[in-house]
Ligand SMILES: Cc1ncc(C[n+]2csc(CCOP(=O)(O)OP(=O)(O)O)c2C)c(N)n1
């Protein structure tokens with residue numbers, strides 16, 4: 001069998017059905033062999049978007065997402081997306097073509113050391129030198145990407161190797177990597193200590209991160225919170241770990257979170273951190289009281305414990321779901337009534353400011369996302385880009401029931417939402433669902449070409465573009481840091497006719513200047529089977545408070 | 546901040562050393578020395594490194610190293626529990642007046658003379674960091690032309706082993 005064909009066979013054995021790629025010289029043998037494979041290739045419009053498609057696909061389906069790019073510029077275009085997946089612990093496998101083995105190291109045409117370039121932000125990577133290693137490497141790559149703390153794995157494959165003929169192909173099923181044995185179960189002694197600590201605490205909070213979602217531990221977290229009566233705060237990545245209409249839900253923490261959530265953190269005497277890394281983003285605006293707060297830190301990655309916060313009182317290395325079940329194996333009922341009363345008072349003291357900026361014309365995006373929550377189905381997936389649009393979607397669109405919220409939380413990569421939402425659509429083609437892609441006018445223009453993919457495949461992606469004619473979030477930071485009229489480079493000076501853009505891609509477009517218009521447009525968009533673009537005019541001075 | 550000696554068992558694979566040095570550079574850890582060599586098993590290499598770090602950073606270094614898929618085991622070679630040695634070559638000025646004095650000091654330290662020239666000697670010494678430092682101190686007044694240190698390598702004493 002020719003190695004190129006073997007690669008596809010191995011991917012088929014990993015249940016890969018869809019890949020997101022872009023061809024080139026170093027991939028000619030693989031694309032030739034792809035014609036015989038059951039795997040569907042989606043031609044992205046810029047490799048930069050390919051890992052985001054794979055990421056959306058992975059987050060929605062729970063499978064590993066796969067992307068593919070040619071050597072040199074194709075591979076380097078993947079870099080941002082791979083780093084994005086790494087910072088959010090999303091399981092993807094990136095395949096890259098490489099120049100012939102005898103040319104490696106000679107600065108040959110389209111040679112770039114993608115293995116070296118991506119080591120800082122891949123969970124692991126391979127440069128294949130012997131085609132006989134392919135079955136093992138591909139099996140390992142999928143195993144590593146999807147187990148333990150998930151993350152991206154890169155496989156770099158020289159072109160001449162793809163053309164080699166292999167006799168006696170041996171597929172690999174079992175993986176045995178001596179240096180990779182993730183811990184799923186919590187240490188029993190630490191779990192026992194944690195239970196005691198939880199019982200004796202007076203003002204405990206659960207600080208839930210993306211790890212709860214990666215471990216699919218939502219049901220366990222809900223039960224744990226209800227059994228103990230402990231309120232739940234999430235990080236940006238943790239949105240969706242806990243239903244937002246639950247009485248114990250206490251909002252989103254961190255630099256862009258709710259003020260009341262940060263205040264609750266400051267009053268807590270115990271933080272039960274589950275699947276979060278206590279990052280700078282999560283702890284800004286609330287670390288003030290960290291000294292008076294004890295910390296139980298549950299994470300599958302031992303290196304996260306003690307990395308950002310020095311004195312973890314009780315470290316538990318393990319999978320969120322498994323450890324929550326272990327914690328619930330003992331009686332952990334407790335009375336938190338007094339604490340919940342205090343929390344009610346904090347909520348009242350720091351209300352959510354829907355009516356800030358209301359003197360401005362145009363759409364109030366907070367009220368808009370709040371209202372959109374009431375008209376979309378219970379299994380909607382919302383993918384938010386980066387910027388003010390992201391914060392408004394994150395804080396004001398309600399994630400309840402089976403809804404999902406995806407965003408680039410760790411790297412904060414603009415132009416994530418549209419390709420990732422398309423990835424969600426590819427993962428749900430058999431059972432189409434409502435998919436919202438929220439973006440800004442800046443991020444939209446950063447990946448406009450991907451509309452071609454959405455249009456070509458008639459994907460039910462409903463784009464909600466917050467058009468403030470500005471790189472809004474950076475503009476706000478300029479204002480907050482340096483004062484009024486210190487805007488610099490954040491004006492998008494050319495007014496694009498986005499309706500014409502939508503039309504060019506045969507996407508139904510709507511332009512709205514008031515909340516009513518926007519909501520009507522979104523209602524109509526939801527009723528369309530295919531892609532839509534709703535452009536929402538938001539005043540440039542509407543900021544996040 | 547203290548100096549610590551770590552011993553790593555790693556897969557003898559393409560790119561392992563780059564991953565490790567990249568990790569240290571990226572996260573701002575200080576490597577004082579690093580040595581790599583083969584082991585009794587061709588599939589594995591052994592890396593010994595000395596790092597200067599406080600306890601918390603040392604914990605992070607070990608955890609981050611363990612996170613690398615190619616790293617199989619990380620142990621600390623602690624004083625008393627392990628033999629730790631370094632090999633050093635020193636080229637020192639030596640003429641007819643000073644040569645015998647330099648040789649005498651070398652003998653005291655069980656260093657050996659491995660090259661003799663008209664104006665210089667090359668000395669070889671193996672020992673712990675403190676022994677090597679003490680020796681360099683004694684030789685210094687004679688005029689060190691250059692020296693090269695292999696970096697510390699070591700092995701646990703007795704029944705302990707890193708396990709390949
Ligand atoms: C790839 C990338 N480049 C730059 C930034 C810095 N940045 C963060 S938010 C932002 C503004 C985004 O503008 P827009 O998409 O219009 O969203 P808005 O904040 O206006 O809602 C920028 C430039 C980034 N996060 N990602």
Ligand SMILES: [Mg+2]
Pocket residue numbers: 440441442466467468469470471472
């Ligand atoms: Mg904008």
